Amino acid sequence: MRDREYLEHHLGTLTTTGGTDLGSTTAVAPEVLKRARQRIDVDDLYAAVLANDRPKLARAITLLESTSPAHRELAQELLVRLLPKSGNALRVGITGVPGVGKSTFIETLGMKLIGEGHRVAVVAIDPSSTKTRGSILGDKTRMARLSKEDSAFIRPSPSAGTLGGVAKATREAIVVFEAAGYDIILVETVGVGQSEVAVHQMVDCFTFLALAGAGDQLQGIKKGVLEMADIVAINKADGPNEKLAKRAARDLAAAMRMVRSQDELWHPPTLTMSAVEGSGVDEFWGYVMDHHEVMQREGLFEDRRRQQQIGWMWAMVHETIRLRLDNDAAVKTTSAAMERQLREGTTTPTLAAQRILAAFDGG
Numbered sequence: 389m390r391d392r393e394y395l396e397h398h399l400g401t402l403t404t405t406g407g408t409d410l411g412s413t414t415a416v417a418p419e420v421l422k423r424a425r426q427r428i429d430v431d432d433l434y435a436a437v438l439a440n441d442r443p444k445l446a447r448a449i450t451l452l453e454s455t456s457p458a459h460r461e462l463a464q465e466l467l468v469r470l471l472p473k474s475g476n477a478l479r480v481g482i483t484g485v486p487g488v489g490k491s492t493f494i495e496t497l498g499m500k501l502i503g504e505g506h507r508v509a510v511v512a513i514d515p516s517s518t519k520t521r522g523s524i525l526g527d528k529t530r531m532a533r534l535s536k537e538d539s540a541f542i543r544p545s546p547s548a549g550t551l552g553g554v555a556k557a558t559r560e561a562i563v564v565f566e567a568a569g570y571d572i573i574l575v576e577t578v579g580v581g582q583s584e585v586a587v588h589q590m591v592d593c594f595t596f597l598a599l600a601g602a603g604d605q606l607q608g609i610k611k612g613v614l615e616m617a618d619i620v621a622i623n624k625a626d627g628p629n630e631k632l633a634k635r636a637a638r639d640l641a642a643a644m645r646m647v648r649s650q651d652e653l654w655h656p657p658t659l660t661m662s663a664v665e666g667s668g669v670d671e672f673w674g675y676v677m678d679h680h681e682v683m684q685r686e687g688l689f690e691d692r693r694r695q696q697q698i699g700w701m702w703a704m705v706h707e708t709i710r711l712r713l714d715n716d717a718a719v720k721t722t723s724a725a726m727e728r729q730l731r732e733g734t735t736t737p738t739l740a741a742q743r744i745l746a747a748f749d750g751g
């Protein structure tokens with residue numbers, strides 16, 4: 389039922405024009421906005437979000453993901469009103485290579501949390517996903533129990549677009565979920581490209597799931613991710629794999645000590661767990677709580693959120709400029725000419741760059 393609801397809202401009146409973007413850089417014509425307003429009642433959506441009306445919550449988020457300029461404008465109206473009601477959830481990021489068990493873990497953790505009386509929203513960032521429909525259903529089957537719970541809401545990644553656009557939609561979805569009273573937000577991202585950095589920018593606690601390798605190798609671990617992680621967990625520590633996982637956890641703990649300063653107020657713990665069997669999940673959440681307590685006590689919690697707001701603002705500025713640059717007619721003409729001249733060896737990259745920027749400034 390929920391899948392159908394979800395798809396209906398995707399395929400219904402709020403059509404997206406493909407790809408999630410930061411939206412238009414030009415003003416919306418008043419008559420276009422008026423027509424959009426006739427179909428989308430912001431007052432009604434606002435009240436419905438606060439009342440946690442599930443179909444309308446989905447609709448509000450679809451509105452945020454829309455690339456139509458009129459929808460973008462209405463979405464911002466809705467967000468501005470919801471913003472004072474948001475900010476009260478704990479936001480936890482969960483990253484790790486494809487197949488490490490993030491969705492399985494979120495299902496187990498989510499069930500535990502709603503059992504304790506929490507309301508859990510799950511969002512995802514997967515800018516590489518072009519098979520949106522497939523992954524919606526895929527994720528829902530992986531979280532089969534959680535997706536049936538009234539205290540949980542699973543929202544798959546917006547359809548493929550720029551990472552900036554996808555991250556923006558997810559961040560805005562968090563505002564909506566918080567206003568609707570969800571007190572824990574879990575953000576899943578696949579550990580490829582820059583999506584981890586984007587998630588780190590929007591969560592209070594950033595966790596990293598890893599696997600023990602075939603030997604005693606650790607798999608898929610980038611130094612950058614260890615630098616960001618607040619908690620590290622080796623998943624699939626079950627059956628014959630358990631011993632290997634324990635050893636991997638020790639190695640990883642040592643690696644963490646190398647990349648992290650000992651002066652930090654929080655020393656990221658490394659644990660083993662099994663998302664399938666549920667072992668280690670309580671311990672994991674205990675660390676999330678410990679981390680939260682330390683951050684609050686040291687005044688770092690609010691600091692981090694404020695830093696994120698500033699980082700977010702600049703990300704929007706950079707992304708918007710990049711979009712404008714890419715879509716600028718004068719830039720397109722000049723850059724074609726500059727690329728030709730570079731191939732012919734009749735200009736230098738510096739001069740060519742100057743010409744393109746001059747075209748942009750003049751256009």
Ligand SMILES: Nc1nc2c(ncn2[C@@H]2O[C@H](COP(=O)(O)OP(=O)(O)OP(=O)(O)O)[C@@H](O)[C@H]2O)c(=O)[nH]1
Binds near residue numbers: 625
């Ligand atoms: N043995 C074992 N298998 C697990 C565990 N957690 C997940 N799996 C299995 O690993 C596979 C991948 O799990 P997912 O939860 O889909 O992994 P994911 O990280 O969400 O994958 P992507 O969304 O594709 O990045 C599935 O077949 C799971 O059943 C675990 O703790 N132990």
Ligand SMILES: [Mg+2]
Binds near residue numbers: 491
């Ligand atoms: Mg997954």
